[in-house]
Amino acid sequence: MEHRELLAQAVKAAEMSYSKYSGFSVGAALLTAEGVIFKGCNIENASFSLTNCAERTAVFKAVSEGYTKFSAIAIAGSGDGDFSKPCYPCGACLQVLSEFCGDDLVIVLADGEYRLSDFLPKRFCEDSMK
Numbered sequence: 001m002e003h004r005e006l007l008a009q010a011v012k013a014a015e016m017s018y019s020k021y022s023g024f025s026v027g028a029a030l031l032t033a034e035g036v037i038f039k040g041c042n043i044e045n046a047s048f049s050l051t052n053c054a055e056r057t058a059v060f061k062a063v064s065e066g067y068t069k070f071s072a073i074a075i076a077g078s079g080d081g082d083f084s085k086p087c088y089p090c091g092a093c094l095q096v097l098s099e100f101c102g103d104d105l106v107i108v109l110a111d112g113e114y115r116l117s118d119f120l121p122k123r124f125c126e127d128s129m130k
C-alpha cells in the first residue's frame with residue numbers, strides 16, 4: 001500500500017465526518033499488518049467531551065474486528081475542503097495508537113511521513129506499570 005494512497009483513503013474517510021459543531025472534518029485510514037484498511041472519521045456530540053477523533057474511530061473499528069497490529073495510519077483534516085495542510089493527531093489518539101503500535105508506526109500526513117516516536121517519544125504504557 002502506497003502511503004499516498006493511504007492518505008487519499010483518509011481524505012475519503014473525512015467525507016463521513018459527523019462534525020456539525022466544529023465544521024472540521026477529519027478522516028483516518030489505518031493499515032493493519034495484514035494489509036487491511038480501516039477508515040474512521042471524527043464523530044462529534046452535543047456533549048462535546050464525548051466527541052471521538054477519526055484516528056480512534058479507526059483503531060476501535062479495527063480492534064473490534066480482531067486486528068491489533070498496525071503498520072501505518074494516514075490522517076487528513078479540513079474545515080473548508082482543502083486537505084493540503086497537515087492535521088496532526090491529538091494526544092489522546094497518540095496514546096491509543098501507542099497501546100497497539102511500536103515507535104515505528106508510520107503516520108502519514110499532508111506534509112510528510114512521521115513515526116509515532118516523533119510525536120510521543122516517551123509514553124505511559126504496559127511497561128510503566130511493572
Ligand SMILES: [Zn+2]
Binds near residue numbers: 054089091094
Ligand atoms: Zn485525536
